[in-house]
Amino acid sequence: xxxxxxxxxxxxxTLRDDPAxxxxxxxxxxxxxxxxxxxxxxxxxxxxxxxxxxxxxxxVVREEMDAIGGQEVLLPALLPKxxxxxxxxxxxxxxxxxxxxxxxxADYLLGPTHEEIFTLTVKDQCTSYKDLPVILYQIxxxxxxxxxxxxxVLRGREFQMKDSYSFDTTDEGLAESYRLHRAAYTRVFERxxxxxxxxxxxxxxxxxxxxxxxxxPAAAGEDTFVDCPKCDYAANTEAVxxxxxxxDPSGHGPVEELDTPDTPTIESLAAYLDVPAxxxxxxxxxxxxxxxxxxxxxxxxxxxxxxxxxHLAPAVVELVTAEDFVGRPELVRGYVGPQGLGLPYLAxxxxxxxxxxxxxxxxxxxxxRNVVCGRDFTVDRYLxxxxxxxxxxxxxxxxxLEIGRAIEIGHIFQLGRKYADAFGLDVLGPQGxxxxxxxxxxxxxxSRAVAALAEQTxxxxxxxxxxxxxPADVHVVAAGKAVQxxxxxxxxxxxxxxxxxxxxxxxxxxxxxxxxxxxxxIGVPTILVVGRGAADGVVExxxxxxxxxxxxPVAEVVARLA
Ligand code: ATP
Ligand code: MG
Ligand code: MG
Ligand code: MG
Numbered sequence: 001x002x003x004x005x006x007x008x009x010x011x012x013x014t015l016r017d018d019p020a021x022x023x024x025x026x027x028x029x030x031x032x033x034x035x036x037x038x039x040x041x042x043x044x045x046x047x048x049x050x051x052x053x054x055x056x057x058x059x060v061v062r063e064e065m066d067a068i069g070g071q072e073v074l075l076p077a078l079l080p081k082x083x084x085x086x087x088x089x090x091x092x093x094x095x096x097x098x099x100x101x102x103x104x105x106a107d108y109l110l111g112p113t114h115e116e117i118f119t120l121t122v123k124d125q126c127t128s129y130k131d132l133p134v135i136l137y138q139i140x141x142x143x144x145x146x147x148x149x150x151x152x153v154l155r156g157r158e159f160q161m162k163d164s165y166s167f168d169t170t171d172e173g174l175a176e177s178y179r180l181h182r183a184a185y186t187r188v189f190e191r192x193x194x195x196x197x198x199x200x201x202x203x204x205x206x207x208x209x210x211x212x213x214x215x216x217p218a219a220a221g222e223d224t225f226v227d228c229p230k231c232d233y234a235a236n237t238e239a240v241x242x243x244x245x246x247x248d249p250s251g252h253g254p255v256e257e258l259d260t261p262d263t264p265t266i267e268s269l270a271a272y273l274d275v276p277a278x279x280x281x282x283x284x285x286x287x288x289x290x291x292x293x294x295x296x297x298x299x300x301x302x303x304x305x306x307x308x309x310x311h312l313a314p315a316v317v318e319l320v321t322a323e324d325f326v327g328r329p330e331l332v333r334g335y336v337g338p339q340g341l342g343l344p345y346l347a348x349x350x351x352x353x354x355x356x357x358x359x360x361x362x363x364x365x366x367x368x369r370n371v372v373c374g375r376d377f378t379v380d381r382y383l384x385x386x387x388x389x390x391x392x393x394x395x396x397x398x399x400x401l402e403i404g405r406a407i408e409i410g411h412i413f414q415l416g417r418k419y420a421d422a423f424g425l426d427v428l429g430p431q432g433x434x435x436x437x438x439x440x441x442x443x444x445x446x447s448r449a450v451a452a453l454a455e456q457t458x459x460x461x462x463x464x465x466x467x468x469x470x471p472a473d474v475h476v477v478a479a480g481k482a483v484q485x486x487x488x489x490x491x492x493x494x495x496x497x498x499x500x501x502x503x504x505x506x507x508x509x510x511x512x513x514x515x516x517x518x519x520x521x522i523g524v525p526t527i528l529v530v531g532r533g534a535a536d537g538v539v540e541x542x543x544x545x546x547x548x549x550x551x552x553p554v555a556e557v558v559a560r561l562a
Contacts, residue, residue, distance in 0.1 A: 004492045005472065007505045011048055014518050024220035026454035027152030029463050033521045035450075042149025042157030049522065050450070052471035054160065057192060057449050058139050060468060061162045064188045068180040070135040070164055075117050077141055081107035083116035087422050098143045098157075110143035115441055118165040119419040122437070128428045129169050129435060133177060137164030139446060151220055153451045154407065160446040167437050169427065174438045178210060178414050181442045185214055185410050192449060193466030195456055196409065197234040199225055214410035214444075218455040221407040230399035407452045408445070415439040457545075463523030464545050472503035474561055475524035475544075479512040479531035488530040491539070491557060498562035520544065526561060 018028040019038070030036045035050030046054055062072065081099075084090040090097070090109070098110040111117070118136060126132060142161045149157050166177030182198070189196045196216045215225055215234070226235045391400040417438050419425070426434035445452075450469070457464045467473060474495060478488035485506055492504040503524055505515045512531065519527045529540040538551045541560070552560055 002496045002499055002501045004489075004496045004502045004504050005048075007503065008507045012522075014521055022152065024151045024154065024451075024455065025458050026154060026220065026451040029454055029458055029521070030152055030451065033463055033518075033523065035463075036153060038152075042146055042155065044153050044156060044158070044447075049471045053450050053465065053469050054447060056469040056471075057446050057453075058160070058162070060191050061139065061188055061444055061446060064184040064191070065135075065137045065162065065164060067187075068135065068184045070137045070184075072138065073121070073136050074138050074140060075111075075114055075121065077111050077143065079109050079111050079114075079117060081109060083120060083423070084109060087116050087419060089116070096144050096146070098145050111140075112142055112144045113161075113441070113443065114138075114140075114163055115165065115415070115419050115439070116423070118441075119423045119425050119439070122165075122167050123423060123425045126167070126427055129430060132427060132437065133166065133168045133173050135164055135166045135177060135180070137162060137442075151451065153447045154220065154455075155222070156447060159448065162444040162446050164442045166440040166442070167425075168439075169429065169435045169437060171438060174414055174416070174440055178412060178440050181412050181440065182212065185412065185442075185444065188444065189214060189216075189409065191468055192453060193457070193468060194409065194449065194453060197225065197227060197232075197406070199234045210414040212412050213408050214412075215406035216409045216449075216452040216456060217404050217406045218452060219405055220455050221405040223406045223408055225404060225406050227402045227404055228394040228397060228399055229402055231394060231397040233394050233396040407448065407455065409449050409452050410442075410444045412442045413440060415441050458523070459545075461517075462521030465523045465525060467525045470524050471522070472501040472524045474500055474502050474526045474528050475519045475522065476502055476504045476528045476530065477512070477515045477519055478504070478506050479515070479529065479534075484530045484534050487534050487539075487554070488528075491528070491530065491554070494558045495561060498558055500562055528557065528561070 012034045014034050015032045017032070019031045022028040022031065030050065031038070033049070034047055035053065037045045037047060039045050065072070081090055084093075084097075093112065097112060100108050100110070102108060121136070122134065126134065139160065139162045141158055142163075143158055146155055146157050149155055153159065164181065166174065166181070168174045168177055186198075194216050196214050199213050199215055200211070213223075215221070215223055217225075217227070228234065390403050393399070394401050415438075417436050419439055420437040425437045427437060429435035453465065453469060454463055457466065465471070476488050476492045476495075478485040485508075488504060489506060492502045495502050503522070505519065507515070516527075516529075523544060525544050527542040527544055529542065531540065533539060533551060534554070537554050539554055539557055540549055541552050541557065542549045
């Protein structure tokens with residue numbers, strides 16, 4: 001049975017003003033309406049209302065993961081360094097990783113994502129092909145020392161993620177696990193009431209052959225994407241945040257990284273490269289005077305474009321393409337990087353199946369560093385810049401394309417055998433011979449989804465939750481007089497008995513005006529006002545989203561809302 005949550009005895013404190021540093025609607029409203037409180041940069045406290053919404057999102061995710069046969073587990077967030085050294089990510093992650101040391105001097109990290117530990121768990125638990133396929137998932141706190149934690153819980157340094165991992169013995173099995181996840185994600189985001197697009201993401205640093213992102217269109221989003229208003233065509237573009245300086249001409253020298261506090265944008269780099277800002281600058285390799293520079297996203301580091309400008313002259317910039325890597329396996333390494341790095345070359349099956357990282361001189365942890373044009377390959381094309389202007393014809397249906405901003409709410413990858421290779425994950429096959437396992441990894445930003453929903457559904461008066469995630473079904477406002485408070489409490493109890501989740505504003509000494517404003521701000525889908533009409537046996541039912549109001553006889557209201 002549902003119970004009545006009384007505001008008079010709850011820790012629900014709304015604020016009149018937006019937090020000073022807040023730029024996005026979700027940040028402002030979630031703080032003002034009393035859902036979350038900032039603890040430190042990118043680290044948040046979930047207050048009672050916020051925790052309910054977060055739990056509702058988790059519940060939907062859990063139900064849909066269970067429905068595809070996922071088994072929930074809970075792995076530690078505090079992880080030893082060694083597995084991440086084995087995979088190469090201890091280095092690859094760079095400053096994104098929270099590292100710590102125990103009293104005995106052993107190195108640990110706070111998990112940013114858990115491929116390594118899941119691989120080891122399955123290696124420990126599964127020995128035969130009969131134990132597979134298996135899908136494991138957890139809803140857990142993740143840690144990433146993001147360079148620019150911003151927008152409230154949209155980009156936290158501590159955040160909630162549902163991460164799952166599939167383990168199969170065959171490529172067909174992996175494809176099926178991936179398909180199951182894709183379908184589950186579709187159901188999750190539909191149930192949550194999110195507007196979303198599925199876009200193909202270059203497999204990038206995570207490796208593997210197939211990868212798609214789920215994007216929730218919103219002005220506050222940090223991803224730029226191309227969207228067709230007529231059909232379901234959508235594609236992502238990626239912001240460019242790092243530049244690695246040119247290699248020592250010897251090809252083996254130290255790599256200098258440009259590291260300044262200025263934040264480049266895709267617009268500024270595009271302006272510099274003299275391409276439209278809407279160009280798809282997915283991991284760019286640029287050749288300057290015979291040397292290749294990588295412009296990618298390893299570790300959310302930043303670069304001063306002006307400094308880049310000292311080295312780059314637009315007239316001599318050429319872009320490297322996948323062609324340049326064909327037949328040059330020494331330039332391609334199976335390292336896993338920190339981000340959805342998105343080297344489009346790796347999506348090209350001719351480059352090197354199952355690898356995910358392009359590096360020069362076989363140095364781990366490098367990103368196309370020390371690759372010397374002319375010695376290692378030649379460049380003569382300009383293929384990887386896909387220039388799309390708003391209004392350009394959709395490749396699928398010809399309608400005018402739109403370019404918008406979106407929030408990445410989910411990401412699914414076919415990893416292949418990268419981690420199984422790194423950790424020697426085999427099971428005994430039907431013939432008694434070991435079979436190497438193939439994996440997928442799949443993430444949903446659970447806490448980010450709360451913010452994405454707030455972004456998409458709020459209005460001028462406040463939050464406006466879809467019922468499935470709302471902290472309550474009905475917000476009962478007692479206008480103030482004792483009889484009204486009495487009736488409101490009575491109706492609330494009866495609603496709760498009927499299974500309705502009720503938030504009752506029974507605060508004494510708070511004006512009806514403030515209560516109404518708070519109800520709009522808090523954003524429960526139905527507002528039930530017990531006011532003046534109560535004397536005549538009617539109450540007012542208001543739809544938070546549409547604003548429609550209706551007088552309903554007291555005798556009918558419970559049946560109506562149950
Ligand atoms: P982004 O591009 O926004 O940095 P990501 O590609 O690094 O995200 P993934 O490694 O794909 O993220 O993680 C899976 C999901 O976890 C993402 O799709 C996103 O919804 C969520 N997520 C990632 N980073 C954060 C963060 N800092 N705060 C909140 N949610 C996050
Ligand atoms: Mg990231
Ligand atoms: Mg991603
Ligand atoms: Mg991403």
